Amino acid sequence: MLRFAALLAGLGLSGLAQAAATHYPLKIDNCGQPLSFAHAPQRAVTIGQAGTEILYALGLGDKLAGTSLWFNDVLPEFKTLNDKVERLADNDPSFEAVVGKRPQLVTAQFEWMVGAQGVVGTREQFHELNIPTYLLPSDCEGKDNLTGADGTRTQQFQVESIYKSVSQLAEIFDVQDRGAALNTDLQARLAQAKQRLAGKDLSGTTALFWFSSADLDIDPYVAGRQGVADFMLQTLGVRNVVESTEEWPTVGWETLAKANPTWLIIARMDRRRFPADDYQKKLEFLRSDPVAKNLDAVKAGRIIVLDAEAMQAGIRLFRGLETLSSAFASGKPAP
Structure with a gap:
């Protein structure tokens, strides 16, 4: 938000129209x-x-x-x-x-x-x-x-x-x-994130958001259709493989494996409410679970680690869009 900080600091000289006082x-x-x-x-x-x-x-x-x-x-x-x-x-x-x-x-x-x-x-x-x-x-x-x-x-x-x-x-x-x-x-x-993908055909590209899991041995919480994370994908021309309209439904790995998304996007959190809040444990699971490790995204390393708050309806969403668009444009996640 450095650009905004600079903009805010110079509001008096920016030439922006002054909004009416409340x-x-x-x-x-x-x-x-x-x-x-x-x-x-x-x-x-x-x-x-x-x-x-x-x-x-x-x-x-x-x-x-x-x-x-x-x-x-x-x-x-x-x-x-x-x-x-x-x-x-x-x-x-x-x-x-x-x-x-x-x-x-x-x-x-x-x-x-x-x-x-x-x-x-x-x-x-x-x-x-x-x-x-x-x-x-x-x-x-x-x-x-x-x-x-x-x-x-x-x-x-x-x-x-x-x-x-x-x-x-x-x-x-x-x-x-x-x-x-x-x-x-x-x-x-938002406009810059979309512009980065201008002219790139992503019609066959799919993705899955994995937020967390109450336990790594049970079905994960993933992003459903029509929610914030789904909006991020639609904005960038990528399809969400989950069809539920619940905000964060639980879906089994066997079902997700059949959908075989091009990209996996996993949440990084600093909270520790559930075991899978730790993104490193998510990565360990994906690389060792007999079902998940066979996903094309896992085998090809197409895993994007994104702050959990960037998957929410706040100012971080726009940074999340920038991260996703960079990965989709280059075909590999940011280091």
Whole structure:
């Protein structure tokens, strides 16, 4: 995000049209819930890395009172900032821990964290305490979160939902110029990833995203159709071999072997919730399992290691697209 940092630093001299200041009280609709803000929040808690890094990229690190739910270490350019913010939990925090920070806003990356069956709490529980909750639109628009472990997509994920999150959070905090600059950078990254593959025929190329596994001896969690990871493949002209519309369904290796994807994309995580969160263990499995080791992608070394957060609906997705497009263009994963 270095280009954005430079852009943000020079906003006053950039020649960009100045976005209008936020007029309070601000009222917005968020995933079917009306939210109202009398002023810009001074204290926020994030449940999910995507929202955390969006706020950091908007220059709002000083407004964060606590973070939680991390898949990867924070982006390097935000490390100094992040070191000053309390991490309430590596995974899901308790309702009491979040409320104890006295936030004027709680952002949630996933509805299963803050929603009808929220692991942390329901939106109503927070709103009863006059704490507005902002759910990233990417996890509620065109998605049924009451079916499947991670929800089921009823419509194809739209990248515009990320731009919407950036714009709305920028409006809530009255930093709309920064939101416009960030979205411009993200859109440029997406265009560059697609341009790298211009003229390359990938119509016969397929791929599989392996996120994790509750145990290496059982079926893995892989990316389904219509979700964020599937969008990444479609954007680059590659077909997902998994047909389920669940966000991250479990599929057996025998079934995946029959599909025999051209590429395997495996998640690298810094969390250790499941054994297969460790990408090295994924690699060991792929090279030793009697079924998986016979996949063409494994035998040819067409395995891309990608940060788990780059498979989510946040600013890292655009870096993930760059990594994938480079590999697909060259025919080999980046070192």
